[in-house]
Amino acid sequence: MTDFLRRLLRSPQGALGCLIVGLILVAVVFGSYLTPYGPEDMQPLARYKDPSAAHWLGTDQYGRDILSRLLDGARSTVVMAVAATVIGTLGGAILGTGSAYLGGRADEFIMRTNDAVMAIPSLLMALMVVSLLGSNSANALLAIAIAFMPSMARISRSVALTVRKQDYVSAAIARGEGAAYIVLREMLPNVIAPIVVEMTIRVSFAVMLFATLSFLGLGAQPPATDWGLMVSEARQYLHRSYWILMWPSAAIALTAIGFNLLGDGLRDALNPRT
Amino acid sequence: MTDTDMALRVEGYSLAYDVKGGQARVLNGIDLSIRRGEILGLVGESGSGKSSMASAIMRHLAGNARENDGRIWLGGTDLRAQTERQMSDIRGRRVSMVFQDPATSLNPTLRLGEQLAEVLVRHRGLTPRQAWAEGEARLAHVGLKTPREMMARMPHEMSGGEKQRVVIATAFACNPELIIFDEPTTALDVITARQILDLFAGLQQETGVASLYISHDLALLSQTADRVAVLQKGVIVEQGETAGLFRTPQHDYTKALIAAAPQPDRRLVTPLDTTRAPLVSVRDVTVNYGRKSLLDTLLRRDYAPVVGSRAVTLELRPGEVLGIVGESGSGKSTLAKAMTGLNRFDGLIDFDGRPVTGLSDMDSAYRRDVQIIFQHPDASLNPRQRIAEILARPLRLYGRGQGDPRARIAAMLERVRLPASYVDRYPHQLSGGEKQRIAIARAFLSNPRLVICDEITSALDVSVQASVIELLMELHRDTGAAYVFITHDINLVRQIAHRIAVMYRGDLVEIADAERIADPDRAPYTRQLLEAVTPPASARLATTPQD
Numbered sequence: 001m002t003d004f005l006r007r008l009l010r011s012p013q014g015a016l017g018c019l020i021v022g023l024i025l026v027a028v029v030f031g032s033y034l035t036p037y038g039p040e041d042m043q044p045l046a047r048y049k050d051p052s053a054a055h056w057l058g059t060d061q062y063g064r065d066i067l068s069r070l071l072d073g074a075r076s077t078v079v080m081a082v083a084a085t086v087i088g089t090l091g092g093a094i095l096g097t098g099s100a101y102l103g104g105r106a107d108e109f110i111m112r113t114n115d116a117v118m119a120i121p122s123l124l125m126a127l128m129v130v131s132l133l134g135s136n137s138a139n140a141l142l143a144i145a146i147a148f149m150p151s152m153a154r155i156s157r158s159v160a161l162t163v164r165k166q167d168y169v170s171a172a173i174a175r176g177e178g179a180a181y182i183v184l185r186e187m188l189p190n191v192i193a194p195i196v197v198e199m200t201i202r203v204s205f206a207v208m209l210f211a212t213l214s215f216l217g218l219g220a221q222p223p224a225t226d227w228g229l230m231v232s233e234a235r236q237y238l239h240r241s242y243w244i245l246m247w248p249s250a251a252i253a254l255t256a257i258g259f260n261l262l263g264d265g266l267r268d269a270l271n272p273r274t
Numbered sequence: 275m276t277d278t279d280m281a282l283r284v285e286g287y288s289l290a291y292d293v294k295g296g297q298a299r300v301l302n303g304i305d306l307s308i309r310r311g312e313i314l315g316l317v318g319e320s321g322s323g324k325s326s327m328a329s330a331i332m333r334h335l336a337g338n339a340r341e342n343d344g345r346i347w348l349g350g351t352d353l354r355a356q357t358e359r360q361m362s363d364i365r366g367r368r369v370s371m372v373f374q375d376p377a378t379s380l381n382p383t384l385r386l387g388e389q390l391a392e393v394l395v396r397h398r399g400l401t402p403r404q405a406w407a408e409g410e411a412r413l414a415h416v417g418l419k420t421p422r423e424m425m426a427r428m429p430h431e432m433s434g435g436e437k438q439r440v441v442i443a444t445a446f447a448c449n450p451e452l453i454i455f456d457e458p459t460t461a462l463d464v465i466t467a468r469q470i471l472d473l474f475a476g477l478q479q480e481t482g483v484a485s486l487y488i489s490h491d492l493a494l495l496s497q498t499a500d501r502v503a504v505l506q507k508g509v510i511v512e513q514g515e516t517a518g519l520f521r522t523p524q525h526d527y528t529k530a531l532i533a534a535a536p537q538p539d540r541r542l543v544t545p546l547d548t549t550r551a552p553l554v555s556v557r558d559v560t561v562n563y564g565r566k567s568l569l570d571t572l573l574r575r576d577y578a579p580v581v582g583s584r585a586v587t588l589e590l591r592p593g594e595v596l597g598i599v600g601e602s603g604s605g606k607s608t609l610a611k612a613m614t615g616l617n618r619f620d621g622l623i624d625f626d627g628r629p630v631t632g633l634s635d636m637d638s639a640y641r642r643d644v645q646i647i648f649q650h651p652d653a654s655l656n657p658r659q660r661i662a663e664i665l666a667r668p669l670r671l672y673g674r675g676q677g678d679p680r681a682r683i684a685a686m687l688e689r690v691r692l693p694a695s696y697v698d699r700y701p702h703q704l705s706g707g708e709k710q711r712i713a714i715a716r717a718f719l720s721n722p723r724l725v726i727c728d729e730i731t732s733a734l735d736v737s738v739q740a741s742v743i744e745l746l747m748e749l750h751r752d753t754g755a756a757y758v759f760i761t762h763d764i765n766l767v768r769q770i771a772h773r774i775a776v777m778y779r780g781d782l783v784e785i786a787d788a789e790r791i792a793d794p795d796r797a798p799y800t801r802q803l804l805e806a807v808t809p810p811a812s813a814r815l816a817t818t819p820q821d
């Protein structure tokens with residue numbers, strides 16, 4: 001494990017990614033204790049303030065301190081996005097790898113069904129799931145996970161098809177291993193590298209998808225401090241103060257960049273050959 | 275001898291690559307020279323720097339290459355002093371190269387004529403029309419029957435041998451002073467390789483071009499080369515006239531290389547008890563690839579499957595070593611895959627009284643008894659599993675209640691002569707030969723009664739191959755397991771097999787006793803195959819007994 005960490009930190013992307021994701025994690029864990037103001041405390045006299053010593057990142061349309069809201073919102077935003085991505089990715093990876101392993105008609109059936117699901121835009125898919133199951137955060141998470149699955153299944157299947165032809169898979173079949181062992185232990189570890197990279201890019205999509213769901217009234221509701229919600233709320237006040245829009249957008253971008261860099265670092269560190 | 279007699283001179287040349295944590299030295303103080311019209315064989319195992327030498331002469335080195343101030347002269351030209359632009363005029367015109375794999379050295383998206391004519395237009399200043407006509411003449415010259423049609427073909431429309439002929443035609447196209455051959459026959463079948471070698475010998479005689487012939491195959495060099503240089507870890511340990519070098523090798527490494535080459539008359543197996551009932555009998559096993567699609571059924575279209583092997587029938591006694599030989603595509607591996615349940619098949623495999631007619635009949639006991647070892651140890655060991663996990667699987671599947679798994683793995687590692695500390699390693703931390711030993715250990719941990727070896731030595735160096743074969747025969751004596759040994763190395767299989775089966779395009783041509791495979795009353799294809807085989811170097815030249 002320490003060996004793995006050392007390899008991760010040796011590459012510049014890995015080190016920087018770890019740093020940014022580490023900072024975000026600090027905000028996730030301790031965010032609500034570090035806020036200088038209450039995230040929902042309105043100050044009618046200090047609306048649309050630019051960044052200053054009193055309000056480091058300025059205030060929004062109700063005079064709420066943006067820094068406090070960002071710190072407070074980190075937990076729900078990042079944890080939800082990461083959880084949805086991980087569930088969606090793992091599900092898709094197992095589906096795609098399993099499909100590649102089975103081959104033949106089963107593969108054809110799974111992938112054509114997958115194509116049919118992919119034809120529905122992921123936002124519509126998520127909307128459908130939420131409206132079927134009822135609107136709350138847990139269902140929104142599930143909806144996004146399901147929306148991510150088909151494309152992850154495609155990516156992992158294409159990688160798994162080349163792994164399927166390798167002799168170590170043939171060797172496993174020849175000694176009579178079960179399908180679950182072959183998919184999970186022989187194939188999946190060799191498929192994982194591109195999936196991890198893809199997954200880290202998906203985290204930022206997930207943040208935005210959550211924001212969209214919230215915007216449509218199917219996810220987090222005002223006055224919640226979800227970052228995506230903050231962006232969509234700030235949209236209307238852009239002409240009064242662009243800071244309201246900029247800070248949560250920057251936070252989302254930083255999260256995306258951090259996870260992307262971490263993904264690059266992980267890809268190298270996960271490969272035992274380097 | 276004056277300088278002008280020399281086609282190539284390499285003086286005191288050293289090469290290293292910058293790698294993480296220092297430099298990896300590849301070539302050390304190389305001194306080589308090739309006279310005009312001479313063939314110099316350069317022999318060495320993988321990693322000895324053979325191919326780096328070729329790249330250095332072509333001035334086509336990787337970015338991290340660091341050279342010393344050694345000289346490389348092509349005739350009177352100092353190649354190290356040439357600019358990249360001048361070199362591109364020299365490459366193809368004065369020095370050209372033939373690579374190992376014709377499948378990858380031709381551009382798959384260009385017609386052959388375009389690829390051949392391009393060289394002539396570029397270096398001999400012909401017009402495209404002239405070049406096309408000249409190209410046809412060149413193709414006729416390398417023994418291709420229909421040069422006009424060949425010029426219009428794409429590379430995938432021809433066989434490997436034909437492709438290599440085109441590559442050779444391209445190399446000879448501008449009458450260069452030197453041609454570098456980098457293992458030109460390794461990727462080809464025995465018979466095709468023999469034809470290519472004959473073609474090379476003919477062209478060489480005719481044009482008198484100087485050649486650097488790189489190979490790992492001593493036997494082959496003993497036939498083709500005038501002089502041979504032996505390269506070990508970047509140092510030329512011995513260099514001399516071919517006949518003399520093989521008769522009285524001076525350096526230990528050369529002696530070891532010559533001794534490691536398989537010799538058909540040095541049998542490594544003990545005679546078999548022929549009275550015992552067969553362990554396996556394969557009856558009319560046919561393997562077809564591809565399946566009839568739903569659309570074909572709906573449209574009632576005829577469907578012709580690709581035949582992998584056709585109605586193969588053979589028997590194997592307990593403890594017998596059966597060699598299967600044939601060129602690529604002859605159905606050797608297909609049969610192996612059918613016997614291990616990796617392919618669907620029609621027909622019957624009778625294993626020790628249990629009939630197996632399909633994949634569903636292959637139960638755990640059959641899987642335990644029949645083990646397969648693959649050609650490439652890189653591909654057959656999962657790169658993300660440690661040796662401990664790789665070796666623990668057969669024990670977990672079949673070996674319940676037979677003692678402590680860790681102790682058994684350690685004992686097996688000792689048996690295949692690897693240190694017990696290897697259990698914590700990943701496959702990529704092992705050398706090719708060590709990896710193949712792990713694959714052998716995995717197969718034998720389930721105490722099999724039949725082991726199928728699918729070309730297990732062809733990816734290994736000669737000396738490593740010898741030690742792997744030695745290990746395999748030792749395990750054969752100890753465990754009494756029967757082997758099906760699939761290979762294209764006929765010298766090797768004559769050494770270790772009791773009987774040899776010859777396959778051709780999916781059919782079993784014949785099965786003969788290994789001692790009698792060279793008899794004159796064998797099938798025509800068998801005779802053709804044996805004639806194409808290069809006899810081992812020491813068998814013809816050496817009078818000194820090895821060992």
